[in-house]
Amino acid sequence: MRLHCEVEVVSRHLPALGLRNRGKGVRAVLSLCQQAPRTPPGPRAGGERGGRHPACLFISTLKDKRGTRYEQLKENIEQFFTKFVDEGKATVRLKEPPVDICLSKANSSSLKGFLSAVRLAHRGCDVEAPLSTLTPVKTSEFEKFKTKMVITSKKDYPLSKNFPYSLEHLQTSYCGLVRVDMRMLCLKNLRKLDLSHNHIKKLPATIGDLIHLQELNLNDNHLESFSVALCQSTLQKSLRSLDISRNKIKALPVQFCQLRELTDLKLDDNELIRLPFKMGQLRNLRFLSAARNKLPFLPSEFKNLSLEYLDLFGNTFEQPKVLPVIHLQMPLTLLESSARTILYNRIPYGSHIIPFHLCQDLDTAKTCDCGRYSISSFIQGTTTMNLHSVAHTVVLVDNMGGTEAPIISYFCSLACYVNSCDMLK
DSSP: OEEEEEEEEEETTTGGGTOOOOOOOEEEEEEEEEOOOSSOOOTTGGGOGGGOOOEEEEEEESSOTTOEEEOOOTTTEEEEEOTTGGGTOEEEEESSSOEEEEEESOOHHHHHHHHHHHHHHHHTOOOSSOOBOSOOOOGGGGGGGOOEEEEOSGGGSOSSSOOOTTOSEEEEOSSOOSSOOGGGGGOTTOOEEEOOSSOOOOOOGGGGGOTTOOEEEOOSSOOOOOOHHHHTSTHHHHOOEEEOOSSOOOOOOGGGGGOTTOOEEEOOSSOOSOOOTTGGGOTTOOEEEOOSSOOSOBOGGGGGOOEEEEEOTTOOOOOOOSSOEEOOOSSOOHHHHHHHHHHHTTOOOOTTTSOHHHHHHHHTOEEBTTSOEESSOOEEEEEEEEGGGTEEEEEOSSTTOOOEEEEEEEESSHHHHHHHHHHHO
């Protein structure tokens, strides 16, 4: 029985000697083996029931294929640490020698099965799974430890075998994929996924189950949307770089701004007619490229960004309108007044508390320059802003050398609108 993972063997004597372990695992094959007898076999050899030989742990690495053996597992395990077994991590503490065998980057289901067999061996019970033989591990076994795989043609795409579970970087470009291969979504260690130059039309929500995913490249596909489910998945905490340029996306959901760890965002060559109006919530964003879209203006919260690089070249920006659009309601409706109170006081809400359509109204509330919110009672105005006020490096907006773009603003009252006009003067 074998387990592919990373292994770190920590001696518990080191702290007493004032030494520290290097704290890094190495790729290894961990085997549960049947220990060969040291004496000629006889009736009930080794004192084991039915003449069975005791089990041992055998750890092989690419540099040491002959491996290291830890004998006599029976009653030799002091403790199992399995709190993070679902993340592919566990530790087996031995009494003799006094070491901790730390396992990581293992397939969680395989790890659970392996630990169950080790527990049986520790109790002296028969192990139902077949035990491995004490033979050196072949180099081919370590192919399963690949952390990077790059595929750039259909003929190289694996159809009959799975992707190595240990992959951290996977690129499958120019493979003609029309959907995301579900086998990729089992790669729990994946940090970078590049599916560029394919024909993918829709993303499965289960991409959000890749809890370590930091970079997602979907450049040059046939995407028409970016789902709300992805915006509300674990990608909120992990995703740093997103490239969805050269697709057919017309708008991003307002929940897109919940991906607050984003630092790099590429939206070039889509059909975007607007950016999420809560764009300013992407406080970590440093690189933004949305060239060659159909943006008529920028959202009000755009001015809250702090970018290093900004490219909005080739958009169909409109000239600011002289007169504002007025949607004020006097007196305020009960819905408007309640919504403003909830948002201003940051009272938690959700579809389990109030109807879903009211949640949508709250999610899409306009933010006034004064910091207050409005739902349907507001004044809408447009002005221009110099993009250098939000970015260090700005690509020219047009061929005329301009770096200014129209920005749409919302005001919760006539007083706020008048104050804004006075400030512009």
